[in-house]
Amino acid sequence: MYVYDSFDRQFVTARVAQFRDQVARRLCGELTEEQFRPLRLMNGVYLQLHSYMLRVAIPYGTLSSRQLRTLARIARTHDKGYGHFTTRQNIQFNWPSLEKIPDILAELAEVEMHAIQTSGNCIRSITADHFAGAAADEVVDPRPYAEILRQWSSVHPEFSYLPRKFKIAVTGAHDDRAAIRVHDIGLELVKRGDGAVGFVVFVGGGLGRSPFLAWKLRDFLPEQDLLAYVEAILRVYNLYGRRDNKYKARIKILMHEAGCATVRDEVEAEFERIRDGALELPAADVARIARHFALPPLTDRPAVSDREEAAKAADPIFARFVATNVTPHKLPGHASLTISLKPIGGVPGDATADEMDLVADLADRFGHGEIRVSHRQNLILPHVARDDLPAIHAALLAAGLATANAGLVGDTITCPGLDFCALANARSIPVAQDISQRFADPARAAAIGPLDIKISGCINACGHHHVGAIGILGVDRKGEEFYQITLGGSADDDARLGDSAGPGFWPNQVADAVETVVDTYLARRASPAETFLATYRRIGLAPFKEALADVVR
């Protein structure tokens, strides 16, 4: 884990004191709402439908058990006993009072957390592969680079008032679990034949009203040029990005309107001008930061755990859990374990204070105190011994946290929607709950196989619906909630935007529509090994659209 140095500590503490003063000035009338709004947004404080909402950054989704316990305590003492993990690896508290938020921020600062740049037209919290540092298929751990980007982008004076918000994601594995192609900048770490580390640079991905997959700007950017090149991109965007129309202000529109070649030329020219300057990353600095992210002291273990195998043979529920929620680790005898925050009929991404405490305890007992938050709104114990899987599973089961559905139909990505969000057109959570109930039978979900359902309550697409194998978008149809469905999207290294499957559905038809899509897939797949996406890409939209027409009738 990265540990704050004295500068970080001073900076975050000073920000808390500054915001405490700003809140006090607002409450005593020295600041009007118009003056205060931009200040609160810079500190992650929104006014949502029912209350203020505080969005806390979890940079690159990495948490310590101590930090998670602090989040639990905040949920318990300053909120309604739970928090909501988001598609950007952040956590949101839905009910804090404005008066208490400075205290919350002070508690967060004690464990090296903050809410800076979780809102506003700045470079937002950097996200990364949630299996970073653990995954068997990883080329290079992305977190040191994400941390370097975090330091560079924190209150960067030139990039604090961009045309629009700016999101950066980093992956260190080719199998993209960080959705880098739908970010303003997506970075994939690669190692060249000669061993040199660098990045494939993607630019201009984004969802929302006008979805675009990112363009590839560079095949190989040497490690030491990371900051200079990213700064060059931001500078070109800051200069040419549109400020006249909020809906055309993201870098994706600049890429679309100016063309990739033009933007690339501008970026390369700026990069040439500033490279080898102050922004060059010295290898020693990268190594110093990387040391914070060293593997915990894991002991050598046989690749196959007798204890795990015996438990699997004896207990089909445990076996199913391992099949879905356990991911190979780079060291033999170890694994990363996904704790699904999608219990049947639950609120996707919500965790109660008690659940957070339990996960923190399990991380301490079995996982070297490390936890990850995924953009899929689940928690992960990245480094556990396979021998310990039965014990961890038993503890999760007792707490109602052992839902074996990671990557399956019930593991939806779901934005808060109209139950909480001031921008929403329709509810997302009840739709997710309906689908979850409909596919509650774990044997059926397992038979269906991997299936990403992604739900957004408005066109802003926080639920990533465009890149869902089944994407669901809530719209307003004459004051009523209505849902449009897209099919065939994916956010991985073969990213695609989904195709519209027709005019749409009323709330009570959505689960039927999803079931119809699933049944069509099951009837048409070449074999149980052919995933939904593979079948979709083979047979196309038409059979699904045809089947869906019956749901509307």
Next chain:
Amino acid sequence: MQIVTANRLTDGRVVFRTAEGRWSEHLAVAAVLDPTAAAEAVVAAAGDVAARRIVEPYAVEVIVGAAGPVPKTMRERIRAGGPTSGTEAAAARLARAA
């Protein structure tokens, strides 16, 4: 008919303007006004913004039934009644875990 709503400054909670010009968390006691009176009430509410009681007052279309005013849009019904899912479901999970 219309009512006037806002969020309370200190904690952001949804409040409704009563016939006495106070702010209540209860929709049932919201003053139901014709559009002209509602527009005037929004103007009057600016005083409460200045007095740091509330933020962002606005009028909402309602239908008046036996149980009092009910907002016409889903958004305003959810604002008035709280999340239709969420805390309740989380509490249920807590109970299940206990």
